[in-house]
Amino acid sequence: MKAKADIEERIRDAARAIAGARWLTAFSGAGISVESGIPPFRGENGVWEKYDPEILDLDFFRAHPERSWPAIREMFTSFLGTEGRTPVRPNRAHEVLAQWEKEGLLQCVITQNIDGLHAAAGNRKLVEFHGHCRTMTCLDCGRQIPLNGETVRDAVPRCSCGGLFKPDFVFFGEGIPPHAMEEAERAAARTDCMVLVGTSGVVYPAAAMPVLAKRNGATIIEVNPVPSDYTGRITDIFLPMKAGEAFARLAEAVAAESAGD
Ligand SMILES: [Zn+2]
Known part of the structure; x- marks a missing residue:
């Protein structure tokens, strides 16, 4: 029961950080699309x-x-x-991020994925770091x-x-599209809260973006079923969950936070 209460508390802390962010970003990797069957x-x-x-x-x-x-x-x-x-279709995690952008809560998604599911869900403030x-x-x-x-x-x-x-x-041996690199770096420099989802932090230069955000003072929330390279190093709030479940619960908690102001 202690573990369950601990998760509840982490969800609340994360929701508070998300609802209170001035410039919220998300940083996604393959793990967000696994529940879409990719x-x-x-x-x-x-x-x-x-x-x-x-x-x-x-x-x-x-x-x-x-x-x-x-x-x-x-x-x-x-x-x-x-x-x-x-x-393939967007899952709950993609949908919540699209909803947050629509509500003006989320300023940018940086994705390493080439599956197009963030765009399909409706995110427009999107940096497709590895193309599409x-x-x-x-x-x-x-x-x-x-x-x-x-x-x-x-x-x-x-x-x-x-x-x-x-x-x-982007193929192996090919550079990151310059506009994607610039936009991602600008977002990482500007954000005060970054939600990492489904990424283990091993593919560079993409993996450096959360580190850059952290160095600039951002709160780092991490959603991954198992700890990653980021967890013990830069993560402030770790949610050890699959993306779909985590975002369903975060969406509810963020709505409650926003209503409570
Ligand atoms: Zn030609």
């Missing part, structure tokens, strides 16, 4: 147990697109709902086309100029 890349049952990460290396993709493309297609068409699969799956860009002439059932086919997608189309998420 497998994480790392760890048990992760994508990298099935595929060699080499297929998403930019140089490898340029040199051997015919070897990368079938795997890329298999991995990412499930996001798109093409080929008869049901598209909505479009592809020609590596030679820069022409951009949608990434959908029409453009994702068996053959490697080629531009009319002869160049190779690459999906607009």
Whole structure:
């Protein structure tokens, strides 16, 4: 019973920090999308147990697109709902973050995910740090086309100029989009409360954003089923829970806090 009371207290503390923040941000990773049915890349049952990460290396993709493309297609068409699969949908955690933005409570979401679920839930103040799956860009002439059932086919997608189309998420060996880096750093410098969700803090440079926020004095709330690299280091309030349950309870507690002012 003590543990349960402890969690209740942590939820209340987190809700108080969220409701009282002047500039609230969220920082998300693969763990927020697991409950939407998207497998994480790392760890048990992760994508990298099935595929060699080499297929998403930019140089490898340029040199051997015919070897990368079938795997890329298999991995990412499930996001798109093409080929008869049901598209993935935002879960409760994404929905709460979208609701908080709508209410003016949340100023920015920085996500490491490329699944587009924050955008699908309705967040607009969104930094997609590792890009997204909505479009592809020609590596030679820069022409951009949608990434959908029409453009994702068996053959490697080629531009009319002869160049190779690459999906607009960040490959290994590729830099972070400069605008995403700038916006994320600006948000991390400005925020006074950051909610980390479903991220273990091992993928750099993204993983540095919460550290930057902490250094600038932000309260760090962490939602992860198990402790991460952040937990003992920068986290102020740790909620050892899955994202969906944690955000359902936070939404209720934040609403109660806001009503209580
Ligand atoms: Zn082209």
